[in-house]
Amino acid sequence: MNKKISAMYFSPTGTTKKVVSGIAQKISENINGEVTINNIDFTLPEVRKESVAFTGKDVVVIGTPVIAGRVPNVLLKYLNSISGNGALAISIVVYGNRNYDDAAIELKDILESNGFKVIAAGAFIGEHSFSKTLAQNRPDEKDMAIVSDFAHKIYAKITSEDDIQTVVVKGNKPYGKYYTPKNENGVPVDIRKVTPKTNSNCTDCKVCASVCPMGSIDYEDVSKLNGICIKCCACIKSCPTEAKYFDDKDYLRHKYELEVEFASRREPELFL
Structure with missing residues (x-):
């Protein structure tokens, strides 16, 4: 396979990085010869000041966390500055065990609108940003075994299909509204301006x-x-x-609610 592998991620607490880097590494291990992975960590703002362009010779694994069921809106400007130019893409979203809602389809749409051919996608689980107990230490060993198998199937798709098909992912169009927590009376609360x-x-x-x-x-x-x-x-x-x-009381109530209501383990969903 005559392709260059890139891993791109926004990963403040390292969970998305672990999944995206794991997929890119496992794909590269299937390629004969030494392959250098191009890592683009766009977590910090300085990196997001410069756009990136790819070509049809590239395979790009790109991932973001899910915030309120969507791709983080603070990333939209940067994501829309990336030029695919026919590059193959694997789009990854990582969420904290509640739900990824429409984030997977949104990221796929963004990439396709910017010239990528999205051939695989995944929704993985990472330890929730609010919590040290919700999806604790995920992605864990079981998740990373799924990452490895997923990467093997992606490599097989890339190398066995003359006309590589794009992938269909779950989600709604138009996208749903951003997930909003509620107080004890069931009234929506806005925690966007809450600060540490x-x-x-x-x-x-x-x-x-x-x-x-x-x-x-x-x-x-x-x-x-x-x-x-x-x-x-x-x-x-x-x-x-x-x-x-x-x-903040609304933030803390929402954190507790998430930890109680969504404690049951969810598993990654893969689209290939």
Whole structure:
């Protein structure tokens, strides 16, 4: 197979990276000879300032997390700047065990509208950004075994079909509305402007500022935000002293609700 392999991902807490990189690595292992994977991590804002272009000689595994059942809207401008030019794409969404809703079909549509030929897609589960218990430590060993098998089937499709067919994925058109949490009275609540707090455990190590995908945490005073918060919780999960936290009652109620109602293990869904 005379193709170049690229792995592209937005992955604040590493779950999407693990799935996307795993698929790209396993595809490359099927190719005779030494293959170098082109890794494009567009998690941090500086990377998203430059567009990327591919050609028909490329195979691109591209993944994003699911936020409120959709592709994160903060990524739309960047994703629409990427030029496929006939490259083959495997589109991946990773969600926190609730539901991926219309994210899979949305990502596929974005890629196809920008010149990619989407030949496979998957919806995988990663530890929920809000929680340390919901889908804890996923993608886990079982998930990664599915990643390996999926990659093998993708390679077989690429190498056995003269006219490689595009894939059909689950989802609605038009896309559904963004998922909205509700309070104890069943009234929708808006947690988009909720931001993390910083407690006295903070040692000013700057880790939180360095991992924020929006570049919103003030480097000089990490207790301040200079931009939006997408609730990826990279700052919380990466803090070595557990200094970052949320205290908004609607956010905390939603987190608890997710952990209780969606505790049962969901499995990846693959489209090939």
